[in-house]
Amino acid sequence: MTDDVLRETRGPVWIVTINRPEQRNAINAAVRDGLRRAFTDFEADTAARVLILTGAGDRAFCAGADLIEMSVTALGKPPKGFLPIIGQGIEVTKPTIAAVNGVAFAGGWLFAQMCDLCVASDTVRFAITEAKFGRGMPWGPPLIHLLPQRIALELLLTAAPITAARAYEVGYVNRVVPPAELMPTAIAMAEAIAANAPLTVAAAKEMIALSREMGGKAALAAAEHLFDHVFRSEDAQEGPRAFREKRPPVWRGR
Numbered sequence: 001m002t003d004d005v006l007r008e009t010r011g012p013v014w015i016v017t018i019n020r021p022e023q024r025n026a027i028n029a030a031v032r033d034g035l036r037r038a039f040t041d042f043e044a045d046t047a048a049r050v051l052i053l054t055g056a057g058d059r060a061f062c063a064g065a066d067l068i069e070m071s072v073t074a075l076g077k078p079p080k081g082f083l084p085i086i087g088q089g090i091e092v093t094k095p096t097i098a099a100v101n102g103v104a105f106a107g108g109w110l111f112a113q114m115c116d117l118c119v120a121s122d123t124v125r126f127a128i129t130e131a132k133f134g135r136g137m138p139w140g141p142p143l144i145h146l147l148p149q150r151i152a153l154e155l156l157l158t159a160a161p162i163t164a165a166r167a168y169e170v171g172y173v174n175r176v177v178p179p180a181e182l183m184p185t186a187i188a189m190a191e192a193i194a195a196n197a198p199l200t201v202a203a204a205k206e207m208i209a210l211s212r213e214m215g216g217k218a219a220l221a222a223a224e225h226l227f228d229h230v231f232r233s234e235d236a237q238e239g240p241r242a243f244r245e246k247r248p249p250v251w252r253g254r
Helices: 029-044 067-073 107-114 149-158 164-169 179-194 198-213 216-231 234-244
Strands: 005-010 013-018 050-055 060-062 096-100 103-105 117-121 125-127 175-177
Touching: 005 029, 013 029, 013 179, 029 050, 050 060, 050 179, 060 096, 060 107, 096 107, 096 179, 103 107, 107 125, 117 164, 117 179, 125 164, 164 175, 175 179, 198 216, 198 234, 216 234
Parallel strands: 013 050, 050 096, 060 103, 096 117, 103 125, 117 175
Antiparallel strands: 005 013
């Protein structure tokens, strides 16, 4: 990993940290490369179960693109795959959690958006600020599945920030906690997920992703297919057997 992106493992939980606190964890080339490598390595690690993405320091989760780098390089339209976006060019089939501290603006909003779950400090402010700088947010379509249309449009058109409490109110954030409780809460959530049957967790994540793209009947049919191998797995027998024997289950992912 680069110094701008740090990686820590706690058993099956990975913690990936954007490490540019003096630049409010702005996204430069080293951050883009480091995150891309971290997500790819996490997906390939069979022992890894959940990834937490966070930012160093208490001022920012991520303030978006490094505008100085952008100005120096005279970046126009970013090339395809420019940003390491999970679900858009980067496949991560295991759950991800954004642990948001400080501000999450523009690309920082995007990084929180692309994760499956989001825990935020009560001091956080979220914003989609591209309209203030004449830039674009072509990563925005998933917003329609996360927020009511008028809330999404207000964020996109005004570029005004909202508080963590407001983000929770409109369903963008799962939990809001004091700053000191941010990482313990995210880790506890990750460990709770990691303790569950991995085939079921993976299928549940894929079911939600497919359901966003399908009508109701098609999604139900797809879900039947997704969970067929789960019901037929060794783990499907291990869960009830462990309950009967009053012991923790030993998941084998098969």
